[in-house]
Structures are given as structure tokens and as C-alpha cells.
Amino acid sequence: MTRPSPFRIELLAMLRLSLPLAAANVLQMAVYAIDVVFVARLGQSQLAASSLAVSLFGLLAWSFSGLTGAAAPIMAAELGRRRHAVREIRRSVRMALWLALACALVGMAICAFGTRLFLLAGENPALAAHAGGFLRILSVAMVPLLFANVLRTFVSTLGRPVFATAITALAILVNGLGNYTLVFGHFGMPALGLTGSGMASVITSCATFIAYTLVVLSDRRLRRYRIFGRWWRIELSRLGEIWRLGLPIFSTVLAEAGLFGGAAFLMGRIGEVELAAHAIALQVASVTFQLPMGLSQGATIRVGYHYGARDVPAMGRAGWAAICIGLAVACISSSAMLLVPRTILSAYVDVNAAANAAMVALAVRYLAVAAAFQLVDALQAVAQGTLRGLQDTRWPMTIALLGYWLPGFGTAVLLGFYTPLRGTGVWIGLATGLLVVAVALLARWMRRERLGLTSVHPV
Numbered sequence: 001m002t003r004p005s006p007f008r009i010e011l012l013a014m015l016r017l018s019l020p021l022a023a024a025n026v027l028q029m030a031v032y033a034i035d036v037v038f039v040a041r042l043g044q045s046q047l048a049a050s051s052l053a054v055s056l057f058g059l060l061a062w063s064f065s066g067l068t069g070a071a072a073p074i075m076a077a078e079l080g081r082r083r084h085a086v087r088e089i090r091r092s093v094r095m096a097l098w099l100a101l102a103c104a105l106v107g108m109a110i111c112a113f114g115t116r117l118f119l120l121a122g123e124n125p126a127l128a129a130h131a132g133g134f135l136r137i138l139s140v141a142m143v144p145l146l147f148a149n150v151l152r153t154f155v156s157t158l159g160r161p162v163f164a165t166a167i168t169a170l171a172i173l174v175n176g177l178g179n180y181t182l183v184f185g186h187f188g189m190p191a192l193g194l195t196g197s198g199m200a201s202v203i204t205s206c207a208t209f210i211a212y213t214l215v216v217l218s219d220r221r222l223r224r225y226r227i228f229g230r231w232w233r234i235e236l237s238r239l240g241e242i243w244r245l246g247l248p249i250f251s252t253v254l255a256e257a258g259l260f261g262g263a264a265f266l267m268g269r270i271g272e273v274e275l276a277a278h279a280i281a282l283q284v285a286s287v288t289f290q291l292p293m294g295l296s297q298g299a300t301i302r303v304g305y306h307y308g309a310r311d312v313p314a315m316g317r318a319g320w321a322a323i324c325i326g327l328a329v330a331c332i333s334s335s336a337m338l339l340v341p342r343t344i345l346s347a348y349v350d351v352n353a354a355a356n357a358a359m360v361a362l363a364v365r366y367l368a369v370a371a372a373f374q375l376v377d378a379l380q381a382v383a384q385g386t387l388r389g390l391q392d393t394r395w396p397m398t399i400a401l402l403g404y405w406l407p408g409f410g411t412a413v414l415l416g417f418y419t420p421l422r423g424t425g426v427w428i429g430l431a432t433g434l435l436v437v438a439v440a441l442l443a444r445w446m447r448r449e450r451l452g453l454t455s456v457h458p459v
Contacts, residue, residue: 006313006314006317007317007320007321010302010314010317010318010321011321011324011325013302013318014295014298014299014302014318014321014322014325015325017156017159017161017298017301017302018161018294018295018297018298018299018322018325019294020161020162020164020165020294021156021161021164021165021294021297021298022290022291022292022293022294022295022298023165023168023294024152024161024164024165024167024168024294025290025291025293025294026287026290026291026294027165027168027169027171027172028168028171028290029283029286029287029290030172030287031168031171031172031175031204032054032283032286033283033287033347033348034172034175034176034179035050035054035175035179035197035200035201036050036279036280036283036348037347037348038179038180038183038184038197039183039194039197040280040348040349042183042193042194044272044273044276044359045127045130045272046130046193046194047276047279048127048131048268048272048275048276048279049127049130049131049134049194050131050134050194050197050279051264051275051276051278051279052118052123052127052128052131052264052265052268052275053114053131053132053134053135053138054138055260055261055264055265056110056111056114056117056118056135056261057107057111057135057138057139057142058257058261059254059257059258059261060107060110060111060142061107061142061145061146062253062257063250063253063254063257064100064103064104064106064107064142064146064250065146065149065253066246066249066250066252066253066254067099067103067242067243067246067247067249067250068096068097068099068100068103068146068149068150068153068242068246069149069153069246069249070096070242070243070245070246070249070388070393071092071093071095071096071150071153071154071242071246072153072156072157072297072300072301072304072388073245073300073301073304073307073388073389073391074092074241074242074245074304074391075088075089075092075093075153075154075157075158075304076157076300076301076302076303076304076305076307076308076389077304077305077307077308077391078092078308079157079158079305079308080304080305080306080307080308080309080310080311081308081309086224086225089154089157089158089225089227090225090226090227090229091235091238092238092242093150093151093154093225093227094227094230094231094233094235094238095234095235095238095239095242096150096153096242097147097150097227097231098234098239099239099242099243099246100143100146100147100149100150101143101146101147103146104142104143104145104146104147105143107139107142107146108139108140108142108143111135111136111138111139111142112136112139114131114132114135114136115128115129115131115132115133115135116132118131118132121265121268122265122268122269123265123268123269124268124272127268127272130194133195134194134195134197134198137195137198137199137202138198138201138202140202141201141202141204141205141206144202144205144206144208144209145205145208145209147209147212148205148208148209148212151209151212151213151215151216152164152167152212154216154222154225154227155212155215155216155219155222156297156301157301158221158222158225159221160215160219160221160222161298163212163215163219167208167211167212167215168208170207170208170211171204171207171208171211174203174204174207174208175200175201175203175204178196178199178200178201178203178204179196179197179200181196181200182195182196182197182199182200183196183197183200184196216228245391245393246393248393248394248396248397249388249393249397251397251400251401252384252393252396252397252400252401255397255400255401255404255405256400256404258404258405259404259405259408259409259430259433260282260430262409262412263278263282263409263412263426263427263429263430264278264279264282266412266413266416266417266426267423267426270416270417270422270423270426273358273359273362274362274422274423276359277358277359277360277361277362277363277366277423278362278363278366278423278426280345280348280349280359280363281345281362281363281366281367281370281427282366283348284337284344284345284348284367284370285337285367285370285374285377288330288333288336288337288374289377289378289381291326291329291330291333291378292326292329292330292377292378292381292382293381295322295325295326295329295378295381295382295385296322296326296381296382296384296385296386297385298322298385299318299319299322299323299382299385299386299389300385300386300388300389301389302318302321302322302389303315303318303319303385303386303388303389303390304388304389304390304391305318306318306389307389307390307391307454312449312454315389315390315448315454316448318386318389319386319389319445322382322385322386323379323382323383323386323442323445326378326379326381326382327375327378327379329378330374330375330377330378330379331374331375333371333374334371334372334374334375335371337367337368337370337371337374338368338371341363341364341367341368342360342364344367345360345363345364345367362423365423365424365427366423366424366427369424369427369428369430369431370427372431373430373431373434373435376431376434376435376438376439377434377438379438379441379442380434380437380438380441383438383441383442383444383445384396384400384441386445387441387444387445387448387453390448390453390454392444392448392453395444396441396444399437399440399441399444400437403433403436403437403440404433404434404437405433407432407433407436408429408430408432408433408434408436408437409429409433410429411425411428411429411432411433412425412426412427412428412429412430412432412433413429414429415428415429416429
């Protein structure tokens with residue numbers, strides 16, 4: 001019997017790790033999609049307000065998750081060096097949780113000034129006030145959300161990614177029930193509208209964190225790490241490692257999330273219908289992006305394992321396996337956006353309603369552009385994951401900051417406000433930024449050995 005090639009073995013290992021993570025990411029977007037579905041039934045003004053608030057909340061949450069997520073390559077490298085690195089893993093998780101708490105408190109403080117920030121961005125005063133009120137409620141979810149993200153990183157790195165899938169599926173049920181009960185008023189509860197949707201998100205985040213905690217305490221392999229033991233003990237050396245590696249990741253995520261969040265602000269200035277269409281189209285693009293994102297997370301862990309074990313050929317196999325799978329997945333999602341855009345949009349809004357005609361027409365145009373950048377979006381996401389596995393984060397941060405904001409946001413402003421393209425021009429700007437970053441990151445990955453990235457060194 002022919003022995004499978006090393007690349008095929010790595011390909012299968014990558015799929016086993018990444019598919020549950022990708023599924024969890026998609027399910028997480030389904031959690032957010034439930035909010036959009038319920039809020040969209042309240043009207044375009046409510047949808048626009050929630051989109052504006054979620055753009056800022058998501059910007060903060062994803063960026064802080066990137067900072068605390070730096071524990072993943074550190075833990076993966078430790079496991080690559082020593083299969084049972086119990087103490088080192090426990091230190092990483094404990095300090096990541098402390099860092100998550102600090103980040104959440106900062107995020108909540110920023111959200112408290114949401115209305116003022118929206119006004120400074122030039123948004124309509126009524127829209128800014130509505131979005132700011134919703135954001136204050138939503139901000140309460142920051143603490144459990146970031147805690148849950150740290151625990152998800154822990155269980156995934158330890159080879160239990162299926163728990164992330166199961167818990168996120170549970171979150172869908174909780175969020176759906178919460179929206180059904182609180183938005184329109186069922187089971188004896190009052191109809192709270194947009195406020196009810198925010199409360200449902202808070203409840204869902206708390207339930208997710210509790211579920212991860214129960215899993216960590218009940219699973220035999222996870223329980224042995226005793227990550228909640230002596231939780232009050234601060235270890236500055238490990239906290240410093242996570243901070244030094246995570247700060248560039250934070251900046252990278254902030255640059256990308258800021259690009260898309262900035263696009264929402266631009267859309268708000270162009271028009272309310274354009275912003276609503278942008279929210280729907282971006283929701284679709286965000287769902288498809290979660291598949292490459294899962295591969296990026298898997299690549300960080302797999303490359304990190306081999307990095308810790310100092311196996312240079314295996315590092316390359318893991319990275320290229322993730323890149324190949326990511327591009328294949330992107331081809332499928334891109335084709336769907338081009339061939340059946342209205343069918344996809346019908347999952348969020350009634351595409352045949354006369355009141356939605358203008359919004360749907362714009363969303364279809366935006367999806368056509370999104371289809372064009374699916375490949376480069378997947379490539380840049382997975383390339384970032386492979387480089388993080390090598391604990392290379394500073395140069396990718398520089399590439400992201402320059403690529404997303406100079407050619408990306410610059411093109412969006414130029415085409416969105418100084419040409420007839422308007423909203424479509426903003427989306428072309430998004431595609432431009434992603435293309436520049438993808439090419440630069442892939443070039444760095446291909447030159448990893450010449451740049452000395454595969455040599456194990458302190459963070």
C-alpha cells in the first residue's frame with residue numbers, strides 16, 4: 001500500500017483542524033445574521049442605525065480578539081516543543097484572560113461615547129443618536145465575548161475545535177430565541193425593538209462564555225491544564241510575550257476592520273439606502289470570509305506546531321496546504337455571488353418588495369464587486385495566519401496599515417465621492433486594499449526562509 005505523501009498528510013490534518021473552526025466562524029456569522037434579519041423587519045432606519053453601531057463594536061471586538069489571540073501561536077509552539085507543556089499553556093491562557101478583561105473595559109468606555117464619535121464622523125444626528133443608544137447596550141457583551149474568544153483559542157489549539165462548532169451552534173439558538181422574544185415581544189415580554197436585539201446579543205455572549213467554561217472544566221484533556229487555577233496570579237513575562245506578539249496583530253485587525261468600518265461611515269454619508277444595502281452585502285461577504293478565516297486560524301496553529309518543533313519543511317507544507325484550500329473555497333463563494341445574488345440576499349430581506357427595490361439593486365452591485373475580491377481576500381487572510389504561526393507579526397502589520405488605508409481607503413474615498421460610482425466605488429476601494437495586502441503577504445511567505453522567519457527565536 002502506497003504511503004500518503006507528507007503534503008497530503010498535512011492537507012488532511014489542516015482540514016481536520018480548520019473545518020470545525022471555519023464551521024464555527026460561519027455559525028458565528030449566522031448569530032449576527034439573526035440580528036440583521038430581525039432588525040431589517042423593523043425598517044431601513046433601524047437597520048442603518050444597527051449597522052453603524054455594529055461597525056464600531058465589531059471593530060473593537062475583532063481587534064481586541066486579535067490581541068488576545070496571540071496566545072494561539074505561543075501555545076502551539078510550546079506544544080511543538082513539548083507535547084505536555086501544561087504549565088506554559090496555563091500561563092498563556094491566564095494572561096490572555098487578564099488582557100481580555102482590560103481590553104473589554106477599554107472597549108466599553110469607547111462605546112459609551114458612540115453618539116459623539118458618529119457625529120464627529122459626519123453622520124446624520126438622528127441616525128447617530130439612535131446608533132449610539134444601541135451601542136451602549138451592545139457594549140455590555142464585550143467582556144463575555146472576549147473571554148469566550150480566549151477559551152475558544154485554548155480548546156482549538158489543544159485539538160478540540162469541534163467544541164467551538166457546537167457552542168456556536170448553541171449560540172444561534174440562544175440569539176434567535178432572544179431576538180424573537182425581545183424584539184417583537186413574545187412569551188409575555190414587551191416588544192423592545194432595536195433595544196431588544198441588543199439585549200439578545202448580550203445574553204448570547206454570556207451563554208457562550210458559560211458554555212466554554214463548562215467544556216473546559218468537564219473535558220479530561222482540557223481539565224488537566226487547570227487554566228482557572230490561581231487566576232489572580234499575574235505573570236508579567238508571559239503577559240509581555242502576548243502583548244508584544246499581539247499588538248501587531250491588533251493593529252493588523254484594526255487596519256482591516258477599520259477599512260470596512262470606515263466604508264460603513266462613507267456609505268452613511270452617501271445615503272441611508274446605500275448604507276442599508278452595504279450592510280446586507282457586507283453581511284454576505286462576511287459569511288463567506290469566515291471559511292478562509294477558519295483556515296487562517298488553523299494555519300496559525302499547524303505552522304506554530306512545526307515552528308516549535310523546528311521542522312522547517314513541515315512549516316512550508318502546513319502553510320501551502322492552508323493557502324490551497326483557502327483559494328479553492330473562495331472560488332466557490334465567488335461563483336455563488338455572481339450567479340445567484342438575489343437568492344442569497346433573499347435570506348436577509350424580501351427582494352421582491354417594492355420598498356426594498358433600491359436597496360436590493362445596490363446590494364446586487366456590491367456583491368458583484370465582492371465576488372471579484374473573494375480570491376485575494378482569502379489569500380491575504382490565510383497568508384496572515386501562516387506568518388503568525390512563525391510568530392511574524394510586525395511586518396504583516398506594516399503591510400496591512402499601508403495597503404488597506406492608502407490604496408484601499410484612498411480609492412474608496414476617491415471613487416465614492418468624486419465619481420458617479422458612489423457606493424460601488426467604495427467597494428472597489430475595498431477590493432484594491434485587499435489585493436495590495438494579499439500580494440505583499442504572499443511574497444513575504446514565499447521568502448520566509450531567506451528572511452530568517454523559520455528560525456525559532458523569542459517573541
